Amino acid sequence: MLKTTDFPPQQALIGGDWVNSATTLEVEAPATGEPLTRIARCQPDHVDAAVKAAQQSFSGQSGEWASWSARQRSEWLLRFADTIEGHQEQLAQLECADTGKPMAQAKGDIAACARYFRFYGGAADKLHGETIPFETDFAVMTLREPYGVCAQIIPWNYPSQIFGRCVAAALAAGNTIVLKPAEDACLSVLRLAELAVDHGLPAGALNVVPGLGSEAGAALASHPDIDHLSFTGSPETGTHVAQAAAQHHVPVTLELGGKSPQLVFADADLDAALPAVIKGIIQNAGQTCSAGSRLLVQREIADSVVANLCERFAALRCDAGEADADCGPLINARQKAKLEERLAAAKADGIRVAAMGQLAPNAPTGGHFVLPQLLTDIPKGHEVLHEELFGPVLVVQVFEDEAEALALANATDFGLCAGIWTRDGGRQLRLAKGIRSGQVFVNNYGAAGGVELPFGGVGRSGHGREKGFEGLRSYTRIKTVAIKHN
Ligand code: NAI
Numbered sequence: 001m002l003k004t005t006d007f008p009p010q011q012a013l014i015g016g017d018w019v020n021s022a023t024t025l026e027v028e029a030p031a032t033g034e035p036l037t038r039i040a041r042c043q044p045d046h047v048d049a050a051v052k053a054a055q056q057s058f059s060g061q062s063g064e065w066a067s068w069s070a071r072q073r074s075e076w077l078l079r080f081a082d083t084i085e086g087h088q089e090q091l092a093q094l095e096c097a098d099t100g101k102p103m104a105q106a107k108g109d110i111a112a113c114a115r116y117f118r119f120y121g122g123a124a125d126k127l128h129g130e131t132i133p134f135e136t137d138f139a140v141m142t143l144r145e146p147y148g149v150c151a152q153i154i155p156w157n158y159p160s161q162i163f164g165r166c167v168a169a170a171l172a173a174g175n176t177i178v179l180k181p182a183e184d185a186c187l188s189v190l191r192l193a194e195l196a197v198d199h200g201l202p203a204g205a206l207n208v209v210p211g212l213g214s215e216a217g218a219a220l221a222s223h224p225d226i227d228h229l230s231f232t233g234s235p236e237t238g239t240h241v242a243q244a245a246a247q248h249h250v251p252v253t254l255e256l257g258g259k260s261p262q263l264v265f266a267d268a269d270l271d272a273a274l275p276a277v278i279k280g281i282i283q284n285a286g287q288t289c290s291a292g293s294r295l296l297v298q299r300e301i302a303d304s305v306v307a308n309l310c311e312r313f314a315a316l317r318c319d320a321g322e323a324d325a326d327c328g329p330l331i332n333a334r335q336k337a338k339l340e341e342r343l344a345a346a347k348a349d350g351i352r353v354a355a356m357g358q359l360a361p362n363a364p365t366g367g368h369f370v371l372p373q374l375l376t377d378i379p380k381g382h383e384v385l386h387e388e389l390f391g392p393v394l395v396v397q398v399f400e401d402e403a404e405a406l407a408l409a410n411a412t413d414f415g416l417c418a419g420i421w422t423r424d425g426g427r428q429l430r431l432a433k434g435i436r437s438g439q440v441f442v443n444n445y446g447a448a449g450g451v452e453l454p455f456g457g458v459g460r461s462g463h464g465r466e467k468g469f470e471g472l473r474s475y476t477r478i479k480t481v482a483i484k485h486n
């Protein structure tokens, strides 16, 4: 267990220096509602200094990061993966206290963060352009170049994992970074940044400006000198940052959440499917962009599947992260109040809570807990079927056949992930092609996080791809060089 002294006030990282801000923000522990520490509340002038430092490191006189070869970047990233693993326990404790998530999940997140650095470290010196056959008196090649200063605005639900996926890929490709972590959870990110600097990352290659979205975030998204923006968060804020970036024609990657369906057919292996359905919605208390938040189940097995899930939901326990129960608290009082209001409205509309988990007997009071629940008898078109709830709430719909399953699966504006549970090979492929989403999982859900697997949305889930080689390519742009010779 960490002590209060393990949570010193946190500054901003600008040009390799830790910098104070005139005002600070309180960070609370979601499991108790008690304050943990304070973080810098960066203002536009901090953001400006951070962008300048990132520019300097990329192309200025000091230009140290830009002078590193792909192999040097690769070696540093690989070593940093080891460093992260060496600090897994401490980083997981920070993540667990700061986000409220169960300790086992926090440890998994730190392991995934290290895996991003290892994957992109291994890939950094294997990314290259092409030569193109053209006229006989030409030699043509493409250069795959970094953008320059990458702005990264990340959320509170998976701070360390999203740090890994954004920072490792952008650095591997040779960019420099200004990262705005979420005001609700950024302690693991700040510690990761500190470790990076202590382990020899050149000053200015990575800058971190904690603060409010409306202040530091807005200043970063609208900064005229950023060269790329990646944002993970809500569709509404995604629209704001994309509009701000468009003023300076800055390319944008948006990862905006989802309402991802799990389709369970009568021929499915239910022993494999049902635990995965539970995990898909319970993980991180449902505060996961890729949560499997809709269950679509075929008529002939619907009653028995719902009965089985009711037992599983009733057995779920909520507790503080350190207790490592099934489910932690939500991130803050606002998210809890928003969800409870929508659940009350759903009940008033006749939706049935078929089963509910419980608070563990010794769970702290004052935590932002919402009990896991299974909703059935949902009127067609109700908002709980197509809006992201961002909590441990699974909604159930029944379908007759494959055609109806596909229609229901595609009946939201989101399109991030989908799970298909069936033994019929033809159906697996038809649905994988027919479903409108960035990822489809057949007889599994989430592929254990899949650092190597391209990830991103369609429609309201956003655009652009992160993770895997696609993620690395998306932090580069192509320059075509055509050389005429005799
Ligand atoms: P948000 O989208 O407002 O926050 C995400 C990040 O954007 C944070 O770092 C925040 O400081 C920053 N931000 C906020 N306003 C900004 C602005 N005007 N300009 C630049 N940056 C800004 O999400 P919030 O308010 O924390 O959560 C609301 C809902 O968003 C959740 O209920 C959930 O539905 C969704 N969400 C989705 C996530 C995902 O993984 N796709 C993660 C977090 C939230």
Ligand code: MG
Residues within 6 Å of the ligand: 213, 237
């Ligand atoms: Mg917000």
